[in-house]
Amino acid sequence: DSGVTQTPKHLITATGQRVTLRCSPRSGDLSVYWYQQSLDQGLQFLIQYYNGEERAKGNILERFSAQQFPDLHSELNLSSLELGDSALYFCASSGREATIYFGEGSWLTVV
């Protein structure tokens, strides 16, 4: 158990819909990261937040947005979903060390 908690673990939704993925980082970790893993793109960095502020941005689509709240939990919002958004979405966190710990992921299926 990495200490990073993600919900939901699985969800199935229709094209055009919007979903929210939630993440609680390890206790004390200020950085939260979101990654997408798909068969054709592999593991891709989406975005990093540090203590509520965006710190680094990767290949995140405009239809996707994220935020980190004062209690340090984070949410990833995916809107206008397309079939190609089906993937495993990981949240991760890190503290003072550079080591990044991943949650168990949220499996998203868009039908």
Place this chain on the structure above:
Amino acid sequence: GIQVEQSPPDLILQEGANSTLRCNFSDSVNNLQWFHQNPWGQLINLFYIPSGTKQNGRLSATTVATERYSLLYISSSQTTDSGVYFCAVSILTGGGNKLTFGTGTQLKVEL
């Protein structure tokens, strides 16, 4: 961006065999981690090893930062070692820690 190449892409071992997985990266990095993704999709930290050598049980890793490669050694392999092994690197700047993942080595350990 940084390019990360892993080899071999696939590996089949008999239980008890040893193996070496390689990770080459294109730029100087100050963060390198090895992960194991099990058949259930969980990404498990194995090592944080930007340089030097570390050992943890049957696993050990060596990173030669000046030559831009890292090696993961698995000894006396077990069926539970099956899964995908990822190397991921980043350059830590201004608090940003954007890990770039390799395409992984798919390992299958057979009885």
